[in-house]
Amino acid sequence: MKIRERRADLTHTQQEAEALDGQLQEIQERLQLVQQAANVGIFEWDMRTRIITWTKEAEALFGLQPGSFGGDFASWEKTVHPDDLSEACTKVFESVTQKTRLDVQFRTIWPDGSIHWIYTKARTFYDTQGNPLRMLGINIDITERKNDEEQLRLSREQLRLFAESDIVGVFIADIYGTIYHANDAFLQIVGYSRTELCEGKIRWTNMTPPEWLPFDQEKLRQAQQAETPMIYEKQYLRRDGRIIDVLVGYLLVGERREQAIAFALDVTERKQVERQKDEFLGVVSHELRTPVTSLKVFVQTVQKRLKKSGDDENAELLGKMGAQIDRLARLIAELIDITKLETGKLQLSALQFDLSSLIDEVIEEMQRTTTHHSIRKEGILSISAWGDRDRIGQVLINLLSNAIKYSPLADSICVKMEADSEQVTVSVQDFGLGIPQEQQEQIFQRFYRVEEKDRETISGLGLGLYIAAEIIKRHGGKIWFKSTPGEGSTFFFSLPLQRYPSLMEEMEGA
Ligand code: ADP
Numbered sequence: 124m125k126i127r128e129r130r131a132d133l134t135h136t137q138q139e140a141e142a143l144d145g146q147l148q149e150i151q152e153r154l155q156l157v158q159q160a161a162n163v164g165i166f167e168w169d170m171r172t173r174i175i176t177w178t179k180e181a182e183a184l185f186g187l188q189p190g191s192f193g194g195d196f197a198s199w200e201k202t203v204h205p206d207d208l209s210e211a212c213t214k215v216f217e218s219v220t221q222k223t224r225l226d227v228q229f230r231t232i233w234p235d236g237s238i239h240w241i242y243t244k245a246r247t248f249y250d251t252q253g254n255p256l257r258m259l260g261i262n263i264d265i266t267e268r269k270n271d272e273e274q275l276r277l278s279r280e281q282l283r284l285f286a287e288s289d290i291v292g293v294f295i296a297d298i299y300g301t302i303y304h305a306n307d308a309f310l311q312i313v314g315y316s317r318t319e320l321c322e323g324k325i326r327w328t329n330m331t332p333p334e335w336l337p338f339d340q341e342k343l344r345q346a347q348q349a350e351t352p353m354i355y356e357k358q359y360l361r362r363d364g365r366i367i368d369v370l371v372g373y374l375l376v377g378e379r380r381e382q383a384i385a386f387a388l389d390v391t392e393r394k395q396v397e398r399q400k401d402e403f404l405g406v407v408s409h410e411l412r413t414p415v416t417s418l419k420v421f422v423q424t425v426q427k428r429l430k431k432s433g434d435d436e437n438a439e440l441l442g443k444m445g446a447q448i449d450r451l452a453r454l455i456a457e458l459i460d461i462t463k464l465e466t467g468k469l470q471l472s473a474l475q476f477d478l479s480s481l482i483d484e485v486i487e488e489m490q491r492t493t494t495h496h497s498i499r500k501e502g503i504l505s506i507s508a509w510g511d512r513d514r515i516g517q518v519l520i521n522l523l524s525n526a527i528k529y530s531p532l533a534d535s536i537c538v539k540m541e542a543d544s545e546q547v548t549v550s551v552q553d554f555g556l557g558i559p560q561e562q563q564e565q566i567f568q569r570f571y572r573v574e575e576k577d578r579e580t581i582s583g584l585g586l587g588l589y590i591a592a593e594i595i596k597r598h599g600g601k602i603w604f605k606s607t608p609g610e611g612s613t614f615f616f617s618l619p620l621q622r623y624p625s626l627m628e629e630m631e632g633a
Pocket residue numbers: 521525526529530553555556557558566571572573574578582583584585586587588589611612
């Protein structure tokens with residue numbers, strides 16, 4: 124070959140080598156990127172020279188500085204948690220001798236003492252005689268997954284311990300009625316045996332008295348939407364035919380939230396005591412009503428006579444007495460209402476009535492009870508609504524009497540009426556004490572009163588708002604409020620403009 128040709132040939136080979144070098148570098152860079160992105164580290168173990176090579180990403184997974192890995196099997200052994208070492212070594216040697224892929228998980232202790240989980244996957248290559256040449260593999264940090272698994276295991280364990288403790292009935296069911304698991308306490312509550320449970324004979328839908336099923340369905344619907352646990356009282360029909368009161372609570376789980384982890388607590392005794400208390404209240408308040416009503420009539424008659432005879436001083440005294448009797452009568456009426464509500468005996472009529480004139484009447488009546496507040500009306504002038512006129516009037520009275528009671532230093536109260544095509548909203552605004560933020564959630568509860576120095580001398584039973592809320596709820600409406608302590612409160616209620624179906628049913632059922 125001529126010299127010129129040989130030189131050209133050499134230049135060509137050099138160019139090819141450079142190109143290859145460039146490609147190799149590119150591949151290495153890509154490999155590095157992949158390792159970093161996937162949080163994995165590659166290793167290679169040359170079995171003839173016994174040298175183990177780790178990429179710097181592999182070293183990072185073991186908490187080592189780049190280039191500080193010793194490069195042999197003993198150095199790897201040093202990184203493995205002593206409790207996992209023997210099993211990890213066995214798996215490595217088994218995979219090499221049995222010519223299978225290596226698949227092993229172990230803990231490593233970093234130089235700073237922290238513990239991390241590593242998952243190693245590798246494959247060994249052999250020569251034609253079957254002698255191992257090299258092992259190529261990857262390490263993956265699976266600490267986070269392991270921690271999650273541990274958390275899950277712990278919570279399962281806690282749930283199991285809780286169920287086995289039999290403090291309350293615990294069961295796992297689906298929203299259609301099947302009960303898959305239940306602890307002994309649950310079986311005891313409902314009176315079924317474990318064999319009956321295993322045979323699939325207990326369905327919560329069959330155990331629920333039919334009148335409670337729509338309520339359950341509504342609660343389940345809410346639970347599916349809200350992702351929060353549901354807790355409420357209902358009744359179960361025991362195997363022996365006895366109806367019991369239970370407090371149930373559940374959390375819906377699973378992708379379609381059709382499975383429930385649930386508890387049940389037998390509250391029959393407590394409900395029994397509550398019913399007795401309600402009955403007692405009912406009887407006592409009825410007994411009180413008659414003498415108080417006659418007392419009021421006597422006082423009015425005597426007052427009239429005194430006025431006629433010109434004894435204004437005593438007539439005024441009797442007037443004050445009359446006002447106190449009115450207060451007593453209102454308290455008794457609240458107690459009677461509460462027992463009616465609790466026993467489902469509060470009947471509502473469903474007639475169309477002029478809401479604006481009702482508001483005017485109530486304002487006039489309440490204006491007479493206060494000398495230093497002026498009650499004004501705002502908003503639309505005329506609208507009619509469906510419902511029980513007297514009971515809606517009672518809601519307004521309760522809200523207005525609260526506005527008066529709880530704004531002793533203010534001089535005005537504003538009642539406003541607004542409407543859209545579907546509903547009418549009435550609001551009662553005062554400029555008084557307001558309601559402390561932390562007690563706002565409770566004020567609609569039965570017998571709840573705000574415990575604050577500023578209202579110690581203001582009397583009440585804590586029933587007015589509860590009764591108002593129940594009346595509005597049963598009209599298919601809503602009641603709510605806004606309040607700033609020291610500035611005042613606005614209570615709102617809305618009523619649908621259409622006749623509410625449950626009212627009709629109630630009327631028909633009554
Ligand atoms: P009562 O007035 O008989 O205590 P309610 O059920 O009517 O019972 O009200 C519950 C509590 O809510 C009251 O104790 C009171 O502290 C608070 N509250 C109700 N309305 C108002 C209001 N307009 N301003 C300030 N506090 C109010």
